[in-house]
Amino acid sequence: MGYKCKLCPSKAVIYMRQHRLALCSGCYVQWFAKQTQRSISEMRMLRRDERVLVAVSGGKDSLSLWYVLSELGYDAEGLYIDLGISDLGYSERSKTYAMHLADKLMRPLHIVSVSKSVGKAIPELVRRSDRSPCSLCGLIKRYIMNRFAIEGGFDVLATGHNLDDEAATLLSNVLHWQVGYLARQSPILMERDGFVRRIKPFYRFTEKETALYALLNGIAYIEDECPYSVDATTIFLKGILNQLEERMPGTKLQFYNNFLAHARELFEREQAPKVQLRQCSICSMPTAECVCAFCRAIERVGGTFVGLNVVRYEPKQCGASSQSTKAAMTAEGDDNGEQCRLA
Numbered sequence: 001m002g003y004k005c006k007l008c009p010s011k012a013v014i015y016m017r018q019h020r021l022a023l024c025s026g027c028y029v030q031w032f033a034k035q036t037q038r039s040i041s042e043m044r045m046l047r048r049d050e051r052v053l054v055a056v057s058g059g060k061d062s063l064s065l066w067y068v069l070s071e072l073g074y075d076a077e078g079l080y081i082d083l084g085i086s087d088l089g090y091s092e093r094s095k096t097y098a099m100h101l102a103d104k105l106m107r108p109l110h111i112v113s114v115s116k117s118v119g120k121a122i123p124e125l126v127r128r129s130d131r132s133p134c135s136l137c138g139l140i141k142r143y144i145m146n147r148f149a150i151e152g153g154f155d156v157l158a159t160g161h162n163l164d165d166e167a168a169t170l171l172s173n174v175l176h177w178q179v180g181y182l183a184r185q186s187p188i189l190m191e192r193d194g195f196v197r198r199i200k201p202f203y204r205f206t207e208k209e210t211a212l213y214a215l216l217n218g219i220a221y222i223e224d225e226c227p228y229s230v231d232a233t234t235i236f237l238k239g240i241l242n243q244l245e246e247r248m249p250g251t252k253l254q255f256y257n258n259f260l261a262h263a264r265e266l267f268e269r270e271q272a273p274k275v276q277l278r279q280c281s282i283c284s285m286p287t288a289e290c291v292c293a294f295c296r297a298i299e300r301v302g303g304t305f306v307g308l309n310v311v312r313y314e315p316k317q318c319g320a321s322s323q324s325t326k327a328a329m330t331a332e333g334d335d336n337g338e339q340c341r342l343a
């Protein structure tokens with residue numbers, strides 16, 4: 001690469017054009033942790049005395065997030081949602097990566113099985129549904145993440161959305177003027193009745209940056225995309241943003257940061273008169289309707305929600321074994337048009 005680290009005499013492993021910053025491996029790992037803490041502090045995402053549940057998919061972003069939060073001293077446990085996607089062993093392999101990190105961090109990992117919770121795995125639910133795979137899967141995952149976080153007594157739910165994800169979602173929301181989504185697109189969504197606080201501490205990092213952090217820390221992750229993720233639109237939008245970035249370094253960060261600084265609040269204010277939430281007549285989770293979106297979707301595809309089926313995986317080094325628990329534990333969720341990132 002030819003660059004020298006800006007902070008020490010070593011050779012740089014990365015040059016971040018948007019920051020005009022070249023760093024060696026040691027300095028990069030420290031910089032990355034500091035930037036994560038900076039995002040957390042500036043947005044008041046998480047306090048030291050709070051319990052955080054990290055939604056891990058087995059991919060680089062979510063696993064790096066769990067790792068760095070643990071490094072920073074936060075009380076972070078993992079949640080893996082087993083979607084039951086058997087193509088190329090996708091779900092099984094992803095789960096294995098999540099379990100490896102649990103072992104490395106010596107932290108518990110909670111594994112929720114979709115098929116055991118609603119009677120059918122994602123592929124069958126998708127086959128029976130007229131919704132797009134990601135729309136149905138996203139709804140189910142948001143419900144599970146929120147419900148598990150609430151029932152498990154967690155204060156905060158963290159996801160690994162990065163700058164590329166957020167900028168692509170923002171571009172899509174702007175292109176279609178999805179004002180409701182724009183009002184809710186934020187690195188932090190505060191808790192309210194029945195909904196846990198949701199945070200995205202990686203919103204300033206690019207995909208390349210999180211991948212390098214994973215690599216330098218020996219975090220193994222699944223590199224394959226979910227077989228359903230062939231979302232041409234998101235990939236296309238990311239490609240356009242990358243072209244802009246190439247010509248004008250810093251565009252992605254400015255686009256998203258300036259939205260947060262100057263525009264998001266305006267959309268939020270416009271959307272202010274909120275509908276009154278009530279309890280879902282089936283599962284008791286908050287909803288604007290009699291029956292929540294999750295229960296309606298599950299009913300429509302012939303599933304039955306019997307409560308979250310949760311297995312608590314204890315890290316191997318502790319010598320403990322897995323222990324099965326069942327919790328009648330749901331997120332109608334705040335879809336903000338975001339792309340999959342529990343995956």
Ligand code: SF4
Pocket residue numbers: 083133134135137138226227228229340341343
């Ligand atoms: Fe679910 Fe993500 Fe796969 Fe879509 S890409 S089906 S949201 S895991």
Ligand code: ZN
Pocket residue numbers: 280281282283284285291292293294295296330
């Ligand atoms: Zn419900």
